[in-house]
Amino acid sequence: MNKTFHDLETIPWEELREKKFRTLLKTVNLAKHKVKEFQNRISNLNISIETEQDFQNIPFLPKKKLIDIQEQHFSNLLATEIGELAHIYYSPGPLFDPEGNDPDYWGWAEAFYAMGFRPKDIVQMTFSYHLTPAGLMLEQPLRRIGCAIIPAGPGNTDIQIEIMTKLKVTGFVGMASYLKTIGEKALSKGLNLKNDFHLRVAFSAAEILTNSLRKEVENMFDITLRQGYGTADVGCIAYECEHANGMHLSTRCWVEICEPNTGKPLPPGEIGEVVVTPFSSVYPLIRLGTGDLSKLDFSPCPCGRTSPRLVGILGRTDNTVKVKGQFVYEHQVAEVIKAFPEIKSWELLITNPNKKDKLTLKIETNTDFNSTHLVSLFKEKIKLLTGVEIHSKSLSSKIVDQRKWA
Ligand SMILES: [Zn+2]
Incomplete structure (x- = not known):
């Protein structure tokens, strides 16, 4: 069994960074030719974008601005025609989130694999499937890994418990607080969480996972509970490995930590806004300011992955x-x-x-x-x-x- 989903994840960081930068330049080039918003944004720069310094001079795109740009026309942000997309979500309104046709468009397979999801896992998906991308966004990578998925969506806790116990479900995807609710409900029905359930691994997102909540849910079911970080605009940005000591940057996007007001990158290890560029061929948001604050940990990780780790989301730039x-x-x-x-x-x-x-x-x-x-x-x-x-x-x-x- 491979230790990582991509071989890339364990090559020396400088080499990986260099490869990612070349992919980044291709994405920038695509946006330059196809994305109206980006063409407008760089029209005054009058430079070619070839080095990291050139790239850092591109004004960043605060997430708040996406609403105004989409109000003018959604297609101004796309590198493709709207009718060529696979899905268009509305999450949360008024923002549209486009999805392309790649089998794992949002790039979460690498993350799920690092957390311990494996082929033949039976996974209960408790994120919603309509309007918001969460359910399908996280289902695609699991299918790519080779898991079977129960598209349960949120709620109906009694039915969730029935399915999990009858089908011997091994994986859970949803909010950790909801898995806790499932556990408490099952206990109140007289079930034994370690004998009647067969869970081994769980993925949590969309809420702050505190250490105490993580430990509580892990102990409840005797499982590994890991978290990932991404947005509905760009998909996966970073994820925890089995060591849960921060979130490794994904190979599928370029991440910078920048000063919130200026978008200028900060020295390694400082706290700043997470600015991300996904290597997307349909929605290449160049230097998207997420509004989330974090910092990078460059110390080696025992898992062998070489990418630095976000130390968690430390707050919002709004605060x-x-x-x-x-x-x-x-x-x-x-x-x-x-x-x-x-x-x-x-x-x-x-x-x-x-x-x-x-x-x-x-x-x-x-x-x-x-x-x-x-x-x-x-x-x-x-x-x-x-x-x-x-x-x-x-x-x-x-x-x-x-x-x-x-
Ligand atoms: Zn690791």
Whole structure:
């Protein structure tokens, strides 16, 4: 049995990167000739795109902009005619997601294989099949691997349990929280999750998979539960292998970590926006800004795959502010707060009296809380000074930007 789905996954990273870059240039070239939106975007650049530096100079395409471009005409983003597509999804409206005719168009086979799905697995698919691409997007790669699929869709938990136990289902695809619901329902019916079920491997997406939820569901059924990261625009971007120590970048797209405002790539290891270019021949979104924040881990992985790993999704660019030239991310604030169990909730308020940025960290805690240590830890981790206000009511645990620019 092969260890990886593609031989490419284990060649030295620099070699893999070089190969991917050549494929990337072909995709850029295709977009240059066929995609109106891309032609407009680079019309002022007046350069040929041959090196990585050239590529990085292409203005990135924030996902938010897709809606406006599609409003003008969906076909402006396509490298093919609408009638030549295999499926068109509407997920979530108002965005259309086109799918081409390749057998694994969204490129998830590599990911499922890395997680442990194998030929002859019987897999229950609990993602929806209509309007949203999730069900079919994740079914195609499983068929490519050689699994049988039950297109169960979401809900009908009693029937899900009946099918899983009768057919001795070995694989589950859906939200981990839903698998937990299935387990709890089965227990309430008097079933034994380890004897009556035959699950071996599960794939979770579309929600934050916390370590505690993962462990709970893994222990419940005695299974391996892994997660992948992708979007309905581009398909698979990264996935966990058996070691679950971050998500390996897929061989099927080019991923950059960029400064959210400018789209300029950041030095290795820094937190920034995930900017992705899928090697798609029908929907080649060049430098799509996903709005998700992450960073890359370049340390070797015992699985032998050489691609670096996204360390998880650390937040959204929408929840990020720039203060005194410094990015402040919600998850950083949450991280600082975590060191103080006595703080129940928080809110970081940003104002600019007299045109000067001012931070106030509101916290919900007891009135006798001494904030000295909190202020110094905030300064150490976030590199900014903040004032502290103690409140007795529950706070949003978000960054609230109330700066006025007029
Ligand atoms: Zn690995």
